[in-house]
Amino acid sequence: MQIKREFADGLGLTPTEAARRAQIIDATIEVIAEFGYARTSFARIIARAGLSSTRMISYHFTDKTELITATLLALIDDHDRFVTERSPMDHDRAAMLRSVLTAEIDYLASEPKAASALTEIAGNARDSDGSPLFEVVVYDLRVGRLARQLTQGQREGVFGAFDAEIMARAIRATVEDIAQRLSGDPGLDLRHHAAEITALFARATSPG
Amino acid sequence: MQIKREFADGLGLTPTEAARRAQIIDATIEVIAEFGYARTSFARIIARAGLSSTRMISYHFTDKTELITATLLALIDDHDRFVTERSPMDHDRAAMLRSVLTAEIDYLASEPKAASALTEIAGNARDSDGSPLFEVVVYDLRVGRLARQLTQGQREGVFGAFDAEIMARAIRATVEDIAQRLSGDPGLDLRHHAAEITALFARATSPG
């Protein structure tokens, strides 16, 4: 997985440092996808990355929170690029919803580990004092944009009347549920799921 | 919270033991709801229960798995009773779906800690070797039954064509998402959410 190299630099990082950070972040994604957020430790990450000491992580990230934050940002960046590339602007709003849902499911198929890690971090990451880490960030990036698109579609008359945020959350929750099941059962029929939830939310958002 | 007293006895437990187990289980639910499953430790549980030593837990439960299992069973028992009491049998299938969704949201309002703990345990509980604990059990109790009801409704013609299991999972994921948000924001307008998701899934399941 080499998906977040572009993200890693851009700050004042040397190429070597950027590469190390990317390597560690990749390993973190894989460990989270496999073991879940709660069982993700520095020890497991360095074992996965083939590094010698957890000191390597502490050297490149000030603490666990920064590592997880960097990982989440890389994942969101990657996810956004993936979905954006597959959501053409010339569609009407109703087609837009279909293409978004299809792109989301395609993402699960294309990057199952990343998808699983994204869900795990967004839902479970907590600070050392126990408070949730990314509530607001994740809301805006993963629900708010979709809600705004739905609202716009309502204004254009292609969608019926509903609370756009609740609808967006229902869509997000449904997709993430599929992501979690996929991590436990890689043989899941994603094409079928894509067709079903596309139809489901087409009916749920229809004006009539 | 006194919701699992009836569950606790019935086995070969003395009244004192049943009461202690219930006390510990209550505290476990509260800790899980507040800290999440991953940060739930014996130390926090006994602090919450006002007991003296973690040894008290080990005395009444053989290990952590048994404690969590007993807690989950108590939660499921309580949840089932709550929902069953509010799902009249004389309704038609379409009304049934409405009443189920309403009952689920009412449960969130009535027992927010229990609802949160239920989601946490079902999703995150793992054995000491890392394998998920309750996958199958939880599926059947929390998705399978609803899927069967939807299938029956399809046979009776009140619902349209869709994959009943995927629909049931979407409903479950949506409700649990609301539960999680509620645990972070107790002021959430549940009445509004109930109306919205009832309408959402009415459209999503409608035959036309």
Added chain:
Amino acid sequence: MQIKREFADGLGLTPTEAARRAQIIDATIEVIAEFGYARTSFARIIARAGLSSTRMISYHFTDKTELITATLLALIDDHDRFVTERSPMDHDRAAMLRSVLTAEIDYLASEPKAASALTEIAGNARDSDGSPLFEVVVYDLRVGRLARQLTQGQREGVFGAFDAEIMARAIRATVEDIAQRLSGDPGLDLRHHAAEITALFARATSPG
């Protein structure tokens, strides 16, 4: 195994109490034979005995030391009776050594659990402060008598010149080694071992 009932009474014990003590001692022997002394706990003993609480042990024995002491005395009593019955007095000294060795091996075959437990307790039992419990007792009962018989045989001229105590310890160590191997491999050919060590120590003690 009912081998130490006679030992249990004789003190000021009621029949019920004597029976309970015997039951607990029997379970203790079995647990030690199976798990070794170090892994023998009250919990395992009451599980084996089918009792409800470790309190049962504390009630009948003041502490672990007393339980182990009583168990050892029961084992020694049983062992002595077994060997004595099979060591006729009308033999000459050389035949006596053969019959003692044969009796010891027969005991391993007849009561393998008891033999294993006897070795385990004699070798590993320690007080709560870590000091060995039965060094002197066990020496006299298990080595000293044999050493005296060997010395007597030397006086009678049937044995050669050797340090009787060292010889007795070698014999004891060899028999106990066989006992330990037997507990790990119940299929051990004891008849063959009896023949071999009888011949071995016949040569080792011979006058020529």
Added chain:
Amino acid sequence: MQIKREFADGLGLTPTEAARRAQIIDATIEVIAEFGYARTSFARIIARAGLSSTRMISYHFTDKTELITATLLALIDDHDRFVTERSPMDHDRAAMLRSVLTAEIDYLASEPKAASALTEIAGNARDSDGSPLFEVVVYDLRVGRLARQLTQGQREGVFGAFDAEIMARAIRATVEDIAQRLSGDPGLDLRHHAAEITALFARATSPG
């Protein structure tokens, strides 16, 4: 005791790490010799080694099994070197047996703690699930070699007819019994014991 320095390096260990491991292994040997295997804990080992925390052990050894294994290997290595150096090749077989027994007793005199720890580990070390750790390894190293030498001597006609493995086990059991007594009574007359058991097993193995 500095007996396992040569063993400790040779792998990919830094000098500091090798020294720490040797220090911990030395302390482990002393604790086992003094308290027995069952009462050997990390806490006692670090106290003996003068270290600050049991975490020091966990840092250098993955778990208790690895610590005990490394200790046993160090002990066997040390013991082998000691005995090999004192067993000249130009002797005939009968002299070989004498020199082996003498070397074994000399080892007890020279390294009583090591000898005691070796016996303790070989006999009592168990995995966390209770299964014995070193049965096969220890058999081959401590009995098998001697048995093969005896068999060879029988072929050459210097020994009589006996089961070589049973004889080897008798010898091993006798030596280890002396080792155990020595740990309880440091004043034991080892020179006398060496002479006695050398004569004992010379007679026991003699052809006549």
Added chain:
DNA sequence: AATGAATGAGAGTTCATTCAT
């Protein structure tokens, strides 16, 4: 830029024993 070395805190579990009835 990287690493080796060390650490205090906390986890769940087992231990023999004691209190009260």
Added chain:
DNA sequence: CATGAATGAACTCTCATTCAT
């Protein structure tokens, strides 16, 4: 005669982090 209930201490092991090169 028996039991239920409770307990403090000790156990091995994992955690993220820090110090010193």
